[in-house]
Amino acid sequence: MNEKRIGQRTVALSNPPSVLSFANIGGKFEGQGPLSGYFDELSQDSFFGEKTWEKAESAMQKKVVRRALEQAKLKPKDIGYILAGDLLNQCIGSSFGLRELGIPFYGLYGACSTMGESLSLAAMLIDGGFTERAIAVTSSHFCTAERQYRMPVPYGSQRTPTAQWTATASGCTVLGREGAGPYITHVTCGKIVDKGITDPNNMGAAMAPAAYDTLAAFFRDTGTAPKDYDLIVTGDLGELGHGIVRDFFSRDGVELGDNFQDCGLLLYDRESQDMHAGASGCGCSASVLNGYLLTQMQRGVWKKIVFAPTGALLSPTSSFQGESIPGICHAVCISAEK
Amino acid sequence: MNEKRIGQRTVALSNPPSVLSFANIGGKFEGQGPLSGYFDELSQDSFFGEKTWEKAESAMQKKVVRRALEQAKLKPKDIGYILAGDLLNQCIGSSFGLRELGIPFYGLYGACSTMGESLSLAAMLIDGGFTERAIAVTSSHFCTAERQYRMPVPYGSQRTPTAQWTATASGCTVLGREGAGPYITHVTCGKIVDKGITDPNNMGAAMAPAAYDTLAAFFRDTGTAPKDYDLIVTGDLGELGHGIVRDFFSRDGVELGDNFQDCGLLLYDRESQDMHAGASGCGCSASVLNGYLLTQMQRGVWKKIVFAPTGALLSPTSSFQGESIPGICHAVCISAEK
Numbered sequence: 001m002n003e004k005r006i007g008q009r010t011v012a013l014s015n016p017p018s019v020l021s022f023a024n025i026g027g028k029f030e031g032q033g034p035l036s037g038y039f040d041e042l043s044q045d046s047f048f049g050e051k052t053w054e055k056a057e058s059a060m061q062k063k064v065v066r067r068a069l070e071q072a073k074l075k076p077k078d079i080g081y082i083l084a085g086d087l088l089n090q091c092i093g094s095s096f097g098l099r100e101l102g103i104p105f106y107g108l109y110g111a112c113s114t115m116g117e118s119l120s121l122a123a124m125l126i127d128g129g130f131t132e133r134a135i136a137v138t139s140s141h142f143c144t145a146e147r148q149y150r151m152p153v154p155y156g157s158q159r160t161p162t163a164q165w166t167a168t169a170s171g172c173t174v175l176g177r178e179g180a181g182p183y184i185t186h187v188t189c190g191k192i193v194d195k196g197i198t199d200p201n202n203m204g205a206a207m208a209p210a211a212y213d214t215l216a217a218f219f220r221d222t223g224t225a226p227k228d229y230d231l232i233v234t235g236d237l238g239e240l241g242h243g244i245v246r247d248f249f250s251r252d253g254v255e256l257g258d259n260f261q262d263c264g265l266l267l268y269d270r271e272s273q274d275m276h277a278g279a280s281g282c283g284c285s286a287s288v289l290n291g292y293l294l295t296q297m298q299r300g301v302w303k304k305i306v307f308a309p310t311g312a313l314l315s316p317t318s319s320f321q322g323e324s325i326p327g328i329c330h331a332v333c334i335s336a337e338k
Numbered sequence: 339m340n341e342k343r344i345g346q347r348t349v350a351l352s353n354p355p356s357v358l359s360f361a362n363i364g365g366k367f368e369g370q371g372p373l374s375g376y377f378d379e380l381s382q383d384s385f386f387g388e389k390t391w392e393k394a395e396s397a398m399q400k401k402v403v404r405r406a407l408e409q410a411k412l413k414p415k416d417i418g419y420i421l422a423g424d425l426l427n428q429c430i431g432s433s434f435g436l437r438e439l440g441i442p443f444y445g446l447y448g449a450c451s452t453m454g455e456s457l458s459l460a461a462m463l464i465d466g467g468f469t470e471r472a473i474a475v476t477s478s479h480f481c482t483a484e485r486q487y488r489m490p491v492p493y494g495s496q497r498t499p500t501a502q503w504t505a506t507a508s509g510c511t512v513l514g515r516e517g518a519g520p521y522i523t524h525v526t527c528g529k530i531v532d533k534g535i536t537d538p539n540n541m542g543a544a545m546a547p548a549a550y551d552t553l554a555a556f557f558r559d560t561g562t563a564p565k566d567y568d569l570i571v572t573g574d575l576g577e578l579g580h581g582i583v584r585d586f587f588s589r590d591g592v593e594l595g596d597n598f599q600d601c602g603l604l605l606y607d608r609e610s611q612d613m614h615a616g617a618s619g620c621g622c623s624a625s626v627l628n629g630y631l632l633t634q635m636q637r638g639v640w641k642k643i644v645f646a647p648t649g650a651l652l653s654p655t656s657s658f659q660g661e662s663i664p665g666i667c668h669a670v671c672i673s674a675e676k
Contacts, residue, residue, distance in 0.1 A: 004467045005418065009442050011468050052659050080343065081527060088653065089427040091447045095530060095651035099664045104347050104527035106455055107651070107666075109429045109447040117444055121459065128466020129342045130349050189419060189442035192433060313433035313445070315426065321390050326437045328445075 007221025017126040018179025021072035022290040027168030038291035053143040060170040061097030080131025083118040111311030114138040115286040116330030123184040139170035140281025162202040164280035171286030186333035194326040204241025207310040210327035212248040230302035235285040235309025236264030238278035263288040285309035345559025355464040356517025359410035360628040365506030376629035395479040398508040399435030418469025421456040449649030452476040453624040454668030461522040477508035478619030500540040502618035509624030524671035526556040532664040542579025545648040548665035550586040568640035573623040573647025574602030576616035601626040623647035
């Protein structure tokens, strides 16, 4: 009766849930990047009409869920579960953003891997027969993240070359039991991996071992290789972390070719926008998935992709106490066919 | 194909997962309370042998999972998923506490409702055929919570009469597809409910509407009444919040009798221990469930209980910004028979 579990960590969904709709929203810098045409909404106002950046982040989640529901011609009452989380302390981006909706809510904390975690759980809750439809959503905001994790924005603190830029963005996917695809066919749950990296300005290096661990498990469990996928896209490892994952696979004799990408390297222009090692934040992979990636899948550009966002499970307190940075990566296989 | 969903928000598990083992751990004050005999381990040292209180909280989670695994004669590799969260910023109690285990990990944030959320998702992941066994665990620590949410402990800040005392405790349940019970038969997912309470020293009042909302949905969906259960136990509403829920049901003509209890009122002695409105924190309901409640069920004292922990989804930042306090409550029905 455990036929859905294949290999050690991967689940093959018996009736792969379908993407019913998706939406994303971004800020000023996201609108200046190469994916600007793939956003449903771009705001020049970092406050999104609110009085604080935290309220702005909640407003983004509310807007993006409303828009995804509209696109699917659904009401909040049609949704069985909403799975959401964000980077803010106590995940207030989600709890305040979603409180008006009245949808049964499971709060998550997966740092920047949250879009992968929420998609995974939403897909399993549908496939397990617990609901017809579920929503996965997350967000991040440059200004809320900077003042919580690093320095107040007005201080104008210097950034290291390995630092990444937290995206001001949100993304939402509505999944359902029946639909025209693309479909969530496989889910690989991440393990916490900590190789002892202690520099919170080099998150890519801290998360890379987790990305390698989960992707290797996914390929092993499914009996597939990177060449079987049109795109393998990690969350927001950025330039350094992405290169480390490529190196890890190389040592195993597996070459990740041009189809190995990273949401953190896709969101901003690597030349004209000075974002150092790339983008980060829950909203990075969420907005890249729920715009560029799913749009290209609908257009038939890609048939089968692996979406594998990564998260760094640290806090400022853990760093102050000399702790290293545990990472995690949740992988989801999305396919045009069931 | 949606036969598991009954009513609007409740799931009736088709093959109710069994509790395989449970464990809890507490601190000095938990050991002075009326439930002291129901703890697996009680520590006089608030640091649990570590250098900081945050590391102490992680140590509690690690210890409690190891103990629950031992009691079930299982190894980490036998577990398909571990679902965990806590009150600390970025949930570092869980990520650092569980990183060595190597068990596939989904991080949660449900504030003090986390034990209900983790049990719910663990039960559904097993019932859905995604794993044989899963673990639900959470923790809280008085000293980490005080300095993060209120005042540094050495400051000796005066507490209001409506304030609750964050438990220094952790609790863990191991669930499996096959077992001798008790069984998780029903799960009702909470909605975020916010009635405009703004006083962070009166969490009970803020969470009470959510508890009423979820319990009312549970009784409506299952077609049962409070008298059908040996015990209905909310998480940590404390004295005020618990009374409010009783009043809400009274207005509906439903009398919650003596079998309506609250983990926050059970953990400490209401006379000799000056804990004001009662206990709180993720570890309160987690340690009461994984000690007193499940032990009494195993002894046959109760046959069928509703465990409904509540959480307040605020943060210090949201309160500073004048926001009210959203609450949530996740209910789980635990029965001696399938």
